[in-house]
Amino acid sequence: MKRRQYNTVYNKLFDAYGQQHWWPGDSPFEIMVGAVLTQNTAWSNVEKAIHNLVTRNKLDPHAIIRARLDHLANWLRPSGYFNIKAERLKNFCRWYVDAGEYAELDKLETPALRDALLEVKGVGPETADDILLYAFNRPVFVIDAYTRRLFARLGLVNGKQDYEQMRATFERLLKPDVDMFNEYHALIVRHAKNVCRTRPTCETCVLAAGCPAAGIE
DNA sequence: ACCCAGGGTCATA
DNA sequence: TATGACCATGGG
Numbered sequence: 001m002k003r004r005q006y007n008t009v010y011n012k013l014f015d016a017y018g019q020q021h022w023w024p025g026d027s028p029f030e031i032m033v034g035a036v037l038t039q040n041t042a043w044s045n046v047e048k049a050i051h052n053l054v055t056r057n058k059l060d061p062h063a064i065i066r067a068r069l070d071h072l073a074n075w076l077r078p079s080g081y082f083n084i085k086a087e088r089l090k091n092f093c094r095w096y097v098d099a100g101e102y103a104e105l106d107k108l109e110t111p112a113l114r115d116a117l118l119e120v121k122g123v124g125p126e127t128a129d130d131i132l133l134y135a136f137n138r139p140v141f142v143i144d145a146y147t148r149r150l151f152a153r154l155g156l157v158n159g160k161q162d163y164e165q166m167r168a169t170f171e172r173l174l175k176p177d178v179d180m181f182n183e184y185h186a187l188i189v190r191h192a193k194n195v196c197r198t199r200p201t202c203e204t205c206v207l208a209a210g211c212p213a214a215g216i217e
Numbered sequence: 218a219c220c221c222a223g224g225g226t227c228a229t230a
Numbered sequence: 231t232a233t234g235a236c237c238a239t240g241g242g
Contacts, residue, residue: 084236144223
């Protein structure tokens with residue numbers, strides 16, 4: 001049964017790396033901003049951009065809406081793709097404020113909230129799910145490139161499933177536990193930083209001497 | 218000098 | 231639906 005293997009991977013990762021304390025950020029809104037800025041970008045660069053916003057008192061949806069696009073882009077510069085991300089962040093903030101911000105959005109059921117997020121230009125499936133899980137505490141499993149690679153290498157997914165299919169698989173096999181989903185995704189990212197990206201066997205063998213992913217049956 | 222990072226959009230076939 | 235081009239900084 002795959003259900004057991006999916007849980008085993010989690011337990012081994014947790015034993016190896018421990019609590020990851022995700023998502024870094026002091027407020028739900030900061031988490032949402034981080035989710036947009038971290039698209040295909042190292043987190044260390046995102047931190048610099050968020051810091052730029054904080055020091056200017058711009059870590060606020062209304063302030064971002066008011067800001068000039070070129071100013072916003074300059075503050076976001078360290079996170080890369082800064083012109084695109086400035087637009088995406090503005091799009092997101094306009095939607096967020098129009099929708100009544102956190103309190104109103106939190107009244108929506110998860111599927112409706114997810115659909116609403118996906119309507120924002122610049123918010124795709126992974127960003128939406130980051131926000132759902134880490135800002136709204138909804139039991140949504142975030143799929144990323146690391147998740148694909150790890151589970152493909154473990155032979156636990158058939159590599160050509162799209163995002164939605166893979167998310168459905170995880171959410172079907174695992175108990176919908178927000179804290180566990182939170183930790184699971186964070187652990188996969190943590191583990192990814194520990195392994196070679198190019199050798200398919202690395203992920204499951206290098207850690208054999210301490211590899212949490214080894215011995216999954 | 219190259220590779221890639223906690224993706225998404227858009228144009229093309 | 232399925233690839234490919236494009237976006238761009240910073241650390242290894």
